[in-house]
Amino acid sequence: MFLRAQNITATDGSTVTLRCHLLIDDTKVIQVNWNFCNDEHIAFHVNDHDTEAIVLQAYADRVSRAKDYGITISEVNRNDTGLYCCIYNTFPHGRFTGKIYLHVLSKETWTPELHLWAGCGLGILLVFAVIGAGSLYYKKKKSCAGSSNINPKTSGAKPVGSNIPSAALILSTSEEEEADGEYFNIILYNNMSDGKDVPVCISMSGGC
CATH class of the missing domain: 2.60.40.10 (Immunoglobulins)
Incomplete structure (x- = not known):
């Protein structure tokens, strides 16, 4: 050249x-x-x-x-x-x-005011774009941090020595033709302080 x-x-x-x-x-x-x-x-x-x-x-x-x-x-x-x-x-x-x-x-097209407003508009759009990107990044980072602090629950876990009874387990259900109608037995397991499960019977017919 x-x-x-x-x-x-x-x-x-x-x-x-x-x-x-x-x-x-x-x-x-x-x-x-x-x-x-x-x-x-x-x-x-x-x-x-x-x-x-x-x-x-x-x-x-x-x-x-x-x-x-x-x-x-x-x-x-x-x-x-x-x-x-x-x-x-x-x-x-x-x-x-x-x-x-x-x-x-033309003079109407080329004016200092027009170019000044155009420059300001581009500057404002750039500022909003930066703020939006920063906000999105912060929310995403906060969401990841919150999910990492959640401890997964262990299915069926109980503290040792707890006296809170376990969920009722229906072992058997019987139907007999008697005058007083149907009856059934429910056995609960109560966790004692030594860690052993002791059966507790609740009978609707007076049995167990």
Whole structure:
């Protein structure tokens, strides 16, 4: 890359200068041409003490020469948006071409207030995104910590020496045809202090 060119954004009615910078020192600039990156020329710079820059008559009312082989366009409008080419004819390295894209916006579109509000809006969205991500991470971490502190219950475990009776276990149920109707026996196991289970019988018929 032997030419450096920078794209330009401007507003309606402003003045812009288009310029390409040759990055080679050991060369001589013979002529610099400006056009719309086609055969439609705008201006010429001839590196001759007796010749000044030449601007074509069709653009002479708004285009003028600028230093360092550039051109200045005054009162730009939306129709000026597009590509502009600078063509350097040098010796002994030959020809180099640079391209500049000029983007002209209306004054209503390009306002400092609009860009300020847009920047503030993006900043607020970024802050909320960071806060939301941090909150989600904290909740997830807290949930994992809470679940790790829960001790699993051992099924059927009882303290040794507890006098709390075990669940009733129905060992047998009998049905007999008697005058007082049905009867059945329920045996409970009571855990004594020495750890042994002692059967306790509850009878609905007076038996056991």
